[in-house]
Amino acid sequence: MTDPSNAADLSLFDALYNCRAMRRLKPDEVPEELLIKLIDAANQAPSGSNAQRARWIVVRDAEQRAKLAALNKTAVEAYVGPSAGRPAELPHHSAEKRGRMLASVMWQAEHMAEIPALVIACFQFDEAVDAAAASRAGGSIWPGVQNLLLAARALGLGAAPTTLGLADRTAAKQVLGLPDDMEAFCLIPVGYPMGRFGPVTRLPVEETMRWDRWQ
Ligand SMILES: Cc1cc2nc3c(=O)[nH]c(=O)nc-3n(C[C@H](O)[C@H](O)[C@H](O)COP(=O)(O)O)c2cc1C
Numbered sequence: 631m632t633d634p635s636n637a638a639d640l641s642l643f644d645a646l647y648n649c650r651a652m653r654r655l656k657p658d659e660v661p662e663e664l665l666i667k668l669i670d671a672a673n674q675a676p677s678g679s680n681a682q683r684a685r686w687i688v689v690r691d692a693e694q695r696a697k698l699a700a701l702n703k704t705a706v707e708a709y710v711g712p713s714a715g716r717p718a719e720l721p722h723h724s725a726e727k728r729g730r731m732l733a734s735v736m737w738q739a740e741h742m743a744e745i746p747a748l749v750i751a752c753f754q755f756d757e758a759v760d761a762a763a764a765s766r767a768g769g770s771i772w773p774g775v776q777n778l779l780l781a782a783r784a785l786g787l788g789a790a791p792t793t794l795g796l797a798d799r800t801a802a803k804q805v806l807g808l809p810d811d812m813e814a815f816c817l818i819p820v821g822y823p824m825g826r827f828g829p830v831t832r833l834p835v836e837e838t839m840r841w842d843r844w845q
Pocket of ligand 1: 649650651652653731735738790791792793794795830831
């Protein structure tokens with residue numbers, strides 16, 4: 631029997647079932663070779679037509695982190711604001727659990743600049759892109775993001791996929807120095823977790839799966 635709290639013991643399935651969004655992260659530096667290992671793991675993901683257009687920026691510079699943290703904070707404040715239209719609870723996610731999730735989102739909004747590495751998943755297009763074209767490329771980015779999250783879990787690093795900080799596309803592109811043919815899709819803060827890893831809570835497979843056809 632493996633112990634999912636011990637990274638060295640993790641099987642792929644342990645990692646899958648214990649890869650929670652870890653938002654409260656220590657400011658301690660993450661060794662460069664581990665950051666490279668995460669991106670290399672992300673690089674192993676599939677992409678449409680094997681085009682391999684995913685590109686990764688690992689932001690460690692303090693000023694750059696502060697700029698991205700400011701963008702994230704503005705977006706989080708709008709997201710938690712009274713008119714955001716966010717559901718207070720969901721059938722599978724009680725108000726209490728959502729409250730805890732929100733508290734961790736708020737913690738990260740306050741502390742993102744102190745998190746040692748902010749990984750940005752980007753896509754390189756052939757030409758300048760509009761928002762609609764950009765949204766279609768997601769299918770070739772998110773498998774890499776999930777690879778990265780699983781690799782982080784296996785290495786005992788905390789991480790979470792986030793998009794709020796990139797909502798102001800123009801501002802994010804400017805901070806990241808992205809040319810017109812590149813878009814940022816996901817910002818993944820990475821660091822050593824303050825809390826403990828634990829299992830994810832998901833809908834039972836009986837609710838999300840049918841054999842052969844839906845109705
Ligand atoms: C497309 C996408 C966008 C997300 N954006 C954010 C975000 O902007 N900020 C954040 O704190 N978490 C973000 N998350 C993380 C989700 O809130 C998290 O994966 C979900 O609540 C499940 O959490 P758990 O794995 O800990 O159960 C995002 C996740 C996905 C897949």
